[in-house]
Amino acid sequence: MLIPRLATRNILGVGLRTWLNAIVLSLVFVLIIWVQGVLEGMARYAKDARIDFEIGGGMYWHEAYDPYDPLTFEDAHGPLPPAVAALVDRGEATPMLVATGAIFPEGRIRGVVLRGIDPGQRIIDIPSRFLAADGGGAIPAMIGEQMARQTRLGVGDYVTVRWRDAGGTFDADDIRIVQIMQAASPSVDVGQIWLPLERMREMFRAPGEASVAVIGTGVADPPEAGGGWAFHDLDDLLADIEELIRMKSNSANIVYGLLLFMGLLAVFDTQVLAIWRRRREIGTLVALGMRRATVVGLFTLEGAMHGVLALLLGAVYGVPLLWLSRVRGLPMPEMAGDWGIAIPPALYPYYGLRLVVATTLIVLVTVTIVSYLPASKISRMRPTDALRGKAS
Amino acid sequence: MRHALTAAVLLLLACNPAAAADRPTGEEVLARIDENMYVDHAVTRSTMIVHARSGTRTITSRSWRKGKDNSFVEYLSPARERGKKMLRLGDKLWNYAPEPEDRIIAISGHLLRQSVMGSDLSYEDVTENTELVEKYDAAVVGEEEIEGRACWVVEMTAKVPDVAYHSRKIWVDEERWLALREERFARSGKLLKTTRITEVFRTDGRWYPRRMVFKDALARGDGTEFIIDDIDFETEVPDYLLTKAALRK
Numbered sequence: 001m002l003i004p005r006l007a008t009r010n011i012l013g014v015g016l017r018t019w020l021n022a023i024v025l026s027l028v029f030v031l032i033i034w035v036q037g038v039l040e041g042m043a044r045y046a047k048d049a050r051i052d053f054e055i056g057g058g059m060y061w062h063e064a065y066d067p068y069d070p071l072t073f074e075d076a077h078g079p080l081p082p083a084v085a086a087l088v089d090r091g092e093a094t095p096m097l098v099a100t101g102a103i104f105p106e107g108r109i110r111g112v113v114l115r116g117i118d119p120g121q122r123i124i125d126i127p128s129r130f131l132a133a134d135g136g137g138a139i140p141a142m143i144g145e146q147m148a149r150q151t152r153l154g155v156g157d158y159v160t161v162r163w164r165d166a167g168g169t170f171d172a173d174d175i176r177i178v179q180i181m182q183a184a185s186p187s188v189d190v191g192q193i194w195l196p197l198e199r200m201r202e203m204f205r206a207p208g209e210a211s212v213a214v215i216g217t218g219v220a221d222p223p224e225a226g227g228g229w230a231f232h233d234l235d236d237l238l239a240d241i242e243e244l245i246r247m248k249s250n251s252a253n254i255v256y257g258l259l260l261f262m263g264l265l266a267v268f269d270t271q272v273l274a275i276w277r278r279r280r281e282i283g284t285l286v287a288l289g290m291r292r293a294t295v296v297g298l299f300t301l302e303g304a305m306h307g308v309l310a311l312l313l314g315a316v317y318g319v320p321l322l323w324l325s326r327v328r329g330l331p332m333p334e335m336a337g338d339w340g341i342a343i344p345p346a347l348y349p350y351y352g353l354r355l356v357v358a359t360t361l362i363v364l365v366t367v368t369i370v371s372y373l374p375a376s377k378i379s380r381m382r383p384t385d386a387l388r389g390k391a392s
Numbered sequence: 393m394r395h396a397l398t399a400a401v402l403l404l405l406a407c408n409p410a411a412a413a414d415r416p417t418g419e420e421v422l423a424r425i426d427e428n429m430y431v432d433h434a435v436t437r438s439t440m441i442v443h444a445r446s447g448t449r450t451i452t453s454r455s456w457r458k459g460k461d462n463s464f465v466e467y468l469s470p471a472r473e474r475g476k477k478m479l480r481l482g483d484k485l486w487n488y489a490p491e492p493e494d495r496i497i498a499i500s501g502h503l504l505r506q507s508v509m510g511s512d513l514s515y516e517d518v519t520e521n522t523e524l525v526e527k528y529d530a531a532v533v534g535e536e537e538i539e540g541r542a543c544w545v546v547e548m549t550a551k552v553p554d555v556a557y558h559s560r561k562i563w564v565d566e567e568r569w570l571a572l573r574e575e576r577f578a579r580s581g582k583l584l585k586t587t588r589i590t591e592v593f594r595t596d597g598r599w600y601p602r603r604m605v606f607k608d609a610l611a612r613g614d615g616t617e618f619i620i621d622d623i624d625f626e627t628e629v630p631d632y633l634l635t636k637a638a639l640r641k
Contacts, residue, residue: 107612108445160610162584164505167553172578172610 003294007301011309014274018306021270025263025310025363030318032256032359037322037349038330039252043245045344047238049184052125055237057217060084060093063228065211070100070113074164077209081227084213092219094121095210097200101163103175103193105151112193114163116200123216126188130179131196139199141175144189148180155180161193165205173203184344260363263310264370271303271374282378283386296375303371307364325349418530421546424569425562426523428598433458433629437622442511443614451509452621455518458629464638465518473509477639478518485515488639496639505556512585512606512616516556524548527555535566538573542566557584568592568599575609583609596625 011018051057065076080088080095087093097116102109119132126142133140138158143151153159155177162172175193183189201207213229215222222231275282285295329346416424433456440451451473455465465478477488485499499506505514524530528548536543543563550558556576563573570592576585591603600623607615632638 104610107610109608109611160582162578162610165579168505168556169550169553169558170505170556170578170584171558171580172582172584173580 003298003301007298007305010298011302011305014270017270018309021263021266021306022309022313024266025306025367026314026318028256028259028263029310029314029359029363030321031259032362033318033351033356034322034325034349035252035256036249036355036359037326037351038347039245039249040352040355041347041349043241044350045347046185046241046245050187050238050241051217051234053183053185053188054124054214055234056123056214057219058215058222058231058233059237060213060215060222060225060229060231062211063230065098070111073099073113073211074168077166077204077206077211078228079208080210080213081225081229083223084225084229087215087219087222088213091122091216093213093215094118094123095197095213097197097204097206097209098211099163099200099204101161101193103151104160104162105153110151110191112161112191114161114193114195114200115188116195116197118197123214126183126194127179127181128194130181131194133178135176135178138174138176139195139203140178142179142181142194143177144181144183144186144192146186146189147192148177150190153177163203165203167205171203260366264366267303267306267367268370268374270306271299271371274302275299275374275377279381279386282381283383283388286381286383287387292378292381296372296378299375299378300368300372303375304364304368306371307367310363310367311360322349322351326351415532415535416544418532418546418548419525421532421544421564421569422523422525422528422530422548425564425571426525428569429600430523431457431625433625433627435624435627435629436620439617439619439621440509440511440513441617441619442509443616444510445613449510451511456629456633458634460523462634464629464633478515479634479636479639480515481634486636486639494640496636507608512608512611512613513618514556517606527552528560536563538563538565541568541572543572565599570599570601585609586615595623 060081062076062078064072066072077097077099084093084095088095094117097114099114099116101112101114103112104110117126117128117131119128119130121128128142130142131140135141139161141161143153148154151159157177158174159177160172161175162170165171175195181189181194188194195203197210201209225231282295285298286292326349329344329348332345332347436455436457438453438455440453442449442451449470451470452468453465454468455463457463461480461482463478463480467473467476475490479486479488487497487499489495489497499515505516507513508515508518527550529551530546530548532544533547534545536545543565546562546564548560548562558579559577559581561575561577562571564571570589571587572589574587575583576587578584586607586609588605588607589601589603590605591601592599593602594600600620602620604618605615606618607613
C-alpha cells in the first residue's frame with residue numbers, strides 16, 4: 001500500500017499540472033463516449049426504422065430484383081412461389097410490386113419508383129389502409145413527407161404518372177394523393193409513390209405478380225422459396241447501414257486518435273519532467289534499498305493516475321451531460337434526411353456498457369503505457385549518478 | 393334537330409358508294425406511309441433543337457441507317473456532345489462517350505424508349521425505321537385540312553404487345569403520304585406525345601419531312617425540333633460502321 005499512497009500524494013502535490021492533464025484526458029474520454037453514443041443511436045434508429053417501414057423480419061426477392069438498380073425492376077416480377085404465397089395467406093407476409101415510372105408535377109418530369117402494397121397489410125408500418133380510399137376517379141396514392149416537400153404535392157392533389165407495362169407499352173393515368181405519411185426511413189419516402197397492389201397489377205398487366213414479399217418480424221425459420229426467389233435476412237438487408245456507420249465510426253476514430261494523442265503527449269511530457277527533476281529522489285530511494293522495478297512502478301503508477309483522475313473528473317460532468325442528451329435527444333438539421341439513412345428529428349444517443357468499458361480501458365491502458373515509457377529509463381540509472389543529480 | 397340532321401348527312405355519306413370507293417382503307421394508308429418513309433439505307437445530317445424549360449440546346453449529328461433496325465449516329469456539336477456515338481442493332485443499342493472515360497454503355501429493351509439527351513425524342517424515335525403496318529391496325533375515320541393540305545385522319549391501334557404507344561391518331565397528306573400531325577396515346581387514352589411536320593422536301597422521287605416538332609404532352613416546354621439538313625439515299629452504308637468496334641474509331 002506504500003506505493004499507491006506515495007503515488008497519490010506525489011501527483012496531488014504537483015497541483016495545477018496534474019489537474020490540467022486530467023481535464024484534457026477527461027474531455028477526450030467524454031467526447032469519445034458521446035460521439036460513439038450518437039453514432040450508435042443513429043445506427044439503432046436507422047435499423048429500427050428500416051425494419052418497421054420496409055423489411056420487417058426479412059424479404060423474399062424475385063431473382064431479377066436489385067433494389068440498388070431500378071433498371072432491373074421492369075423484369076423483376078413474377079407469381080409468388082407456393083411457400084411464400086402460403087405465408088401471405090396466413091397473414092405472415094405481404095407481397096409488393098415495384099416498378100419505375102415518371103410523374104409530372106407542374107409539368108416537370110421526375111422519375112419515381114412505384115410500389116404496390118396491399119392496403120390491408122399489417123406487416124410493416126406503412127399506413128397502407130389509406131390506399132383503400134376513393135381516388136376520386138384517379139388512382140389513390142400515398143407519398144412520404146420528404147417526397148411531398150420535393151414535389152410540392154399535398155393531400156387531394158392530382159398528378160399524372162406515366163409508366164411502361166409488362167409489354168413495354170407506355171401508359172399514363174392520374175393519381176390522387178390521399179395521404180402524406182411520416183416515414184422514418186428515406187428509402188420508402190424519397191422518390192417513392194405507394195399505390196394499391198391490385199390497382200398497380202392492373203396498370204402493369206401483371207396479375208397476381210410481385211417483386212418482393214416482406215415477412216413479419218415474428219416469423220421463425222422462413223421457408224425456402226424456390227422458383228428463383230431468394231430469402232434475405234436482416235443481416236443481409238441491414239448490411240448497408242452497418243457499413244455506413246462503420247465508415248463514419250472509422251472517420252471518427254481518426255479524430256479520437258488525434259485528441260488522445262494530445263492528451264497523452266501532456267502526460268508523457270509531465271513524466272519526463274518529473275523524472276528529470278526528481279533524479280536525486282530516485283537515487284535516494286534506490287540507495288535506501290528500494291528495487292529499481294519498484295521505483296519504475298511508482299512513477300508509472302503516478303502517470304497512470306492521471307487517467308484515473310481523468311475518468312473521475314469526466315464522470316463528474318460527463319454523466320449528467322450524457323444523461324441529458326440521452327433523455328432529451330439532440331435536434332437534427334432538416335437536411336439530415338438527405339444522408340441516405342433514416343435520421344430522426346431528434347437523435348437519442350445510445351451509451352452501452354460495452355462502449356463505456358471499452359473507452360475506459362483505452363484511456364487507462366494508453367495512459368499507463370505512455371507513463372511507463374519515460375519511467376523505464378529509471379531502471380538504467382546508476383544510483384550514484386542520480387544522487388549527484390546526473391541522469392544517464 | 394341538329395343531331396338528327398348530322399345523322400342524316402352521315403347516313404347519306406355512308407350509303408354513297410363513290411365516297412366509300414375514294415377513301416382508302418387504314419391498311420392502305422399505312423402501307424403508303426411505310427413505302428414513302430421506309431429507307432433501305434441512308435446517310436443523314438440532322439439538327440435537334442431542344443426547347444426545354446431551362447433553355448434551348450442545339451445538337452447536330454450525322455447518322456447512317458441500314459435496314460429496319462440498324463443505325464449508327466455520331467454527334468457533331470455542341471462541344472460537350474461531340475464524339476458521342478450511338479449504335480443500334482436490332483433491339484440493342486450502345487452509347488459511346490469518349491469523355492471522361494471512353495465508355496460504351498449498352499441500352500436495351502424498354503430503355504430504348506428513354507429520352508435522348510433530355511429531348512422529347514426517345515432512342516427509338518431517333519433510330520426507328522420499322523413499318524407501321526406491321527405493328528398497328530388502322531382505320532380511316534375522316535378527312536381534314538391541315539395547313540392547306542387535304543389529309544386522311546387515321547386511327548391506329550397496336551396489334552402487337554411490344555409497341556411504345558398503344559394507339560395513335562395521324563393526319564396523312566393525301567398526295568404526299570406524310571403524317572403531317574400525329575398524336576400518340578397511352579393505353580388509358582391519355583395523350584402522351586404529339587408530332588408535327590412543319591416543312592417537307594422532295595428527294596429521290598418521294599416527299600420527306602424536313603422539319604418536325606416532337607412534344608411530350610405531359611411535360612412543360614416547347615418540344616424538340618428535328619431538322620433533316622441533308623439526306624442521301626444513294627451512298628451505301630459500310631458494314632464495318634454497324635459494329636461496336638466502330639464506336640471507338
